[in-house]
Amino acid sequence: MRALIDEVVHGAIEALELPDGAAPDWLRQLDRAAVGRSQHESVRWVAGLLELHERLAQRRLLLSILAELRASSPSLRRPALGPAADDASYRLTWSYRDRPELTLQIELGPDGDIEWFFRDGDLAEGSEEPLRSLPKRLHALVSRFS
Amino acid sequence: MSDVPDEHPLLRLPTPPPHFVPDSYKPTWEVVAPSGKEKASTPVRISVWDETLTSPSEAAAFRANGGALLVLPAESTIAVKSAGATRVVYEPLPDPTQATWPGANGHASVEGLERANGEPRPAWKARLDRIAAVFELIDRLER
Numbered sequence: 618m619r620a621l622i623d624e625v626v627h628g629a630i631e632a633l634e635l636p637d638g639a640a641p642d643w644l645r646q647l648d649r650a651a652v653g654r655s656q657h658e659s660v661r662w663v664a665g666l667l668e669l670h671e672r673l674a675q676r677r678l679l680l681s682i683l684a685e686l687r688a689s690s691p692s693l694r695r696p697a698l699g700p701a702a703d704d705a706s707y708r709l710t711w712s713y714r715d716r717p718e719l720t721l722q723i724e725l726g727p728d729g730d731i732e733w734f735f736r737d738g739d740l741a742e743g744s745e746e747p748l749r750s751l752p753k754r755l756h757a758l759v760s761r762f763s
Numbered sequence: 764m765s766d767v768p769d770e771h772p773l774l775r776l777p778t779p780p781p782h783f784v785p786d787s788y789k790p791t792w793e794v795v796a797p798s799g800k801e802k803a804s805t806p807v808r809i810s811v812w813d814e815t816l817t818s819p820s821e822a823a824a825f826r827a828n829g830g831a832l833l834v835l836p837a838e839s840t841i842a843v844k845s846a847g848a849t850r851v852v853y854e855p856l857p858d859p860t861q862a863t864w865p866g867a868n869g870h871a872s873v874e875g876l877e878r879a880n881g882e883p884r885p886a887w888k889a890r891l892d893r894i895a896a897v898f899e900l901i902d903r904l905e906r
Contacts, residue, residue, distance in 0.1 A: 653783070658785055658786045665781075697781045697788055698783040702798055712788060717789060717896060722791060734888045735885075
């Protein structure tokens with residue numbers, strides 16, 4: 618039974634992670650709040666991706682960026698996903714208790730502008746102004762979260 | 764305004780909650796970043812709760828909008844100050860009609876989180892990030 622559930626979840630993730638894909642009807646009918654409370658990270662990821670599918674402006678760019686970063690770091694962990702306080706921008710954040718000194722965040726503005734921030738202990742770097750494309754530097758930084 | 768005792772645990776209920784949180788997620792700078800409204804106050808303060816006086820559900824009741832909230836407890840006020848905040852003080856709620864609600868006397872504020880003049884953005888975020896790491900994400904509170 619578990620194997621079947623894993624297969625369904627895997628299929629859902631594959632469909633939802635396509636930058637140009639649309640969420641299948643059966644997925645859109647799920648109780649997102651309930652799915653989002655699952656103990657299984659992969660199931661919660663489905664709920665997060667479904668929320669993202671509501672934000673058409675940023676979905677394609679975000680999923681393209683994620684695919685690009687995974688191409689250079691195939692075992693990249695899943696980032697936190699969520700809107701900024703102004704609800705206009707959207708953030709991907711890599712930050713884990715087992716890597717307490719490290720944080721990486723990419724923020725996508727409503728017009729596709731990109732801001733980023735990285736911390737390694739007391740060292741910090743990031744954008745001072747919005748950028749129009751993903752800096753190459755992020756490929757090296759994101760490999761720290763595999 | 765009196766200081767919250769150093770050993771008291773704190774609660775922070777930031778909004779909006781993320782859409783997805785991975786296993787072993789560590790809260791980051793944005794959960795303690797002052798909101799637009801908080802930036803307008805002098806001094807700049809973010810809202811927290813003294814957990815010895817206010818429970819998570821009591822704190823959530825003061826939020827006007829429904830929906831889930833993140834609950835972020837910190838072990839103690841001193842941990843938050845050691846990470847970089849300058850002061851944690853009790854502060855009356857801005858809406859006086861809420862003063863008699865359960866848990867109202869636990870409302871407090873953290874100072875020292877605004878971006879200083881000339882402080883580079885990454886440095887400011889890193890400063891807040893170290894403070895945010897003192898908080899622990901325990902769960903979403905459904906309302």
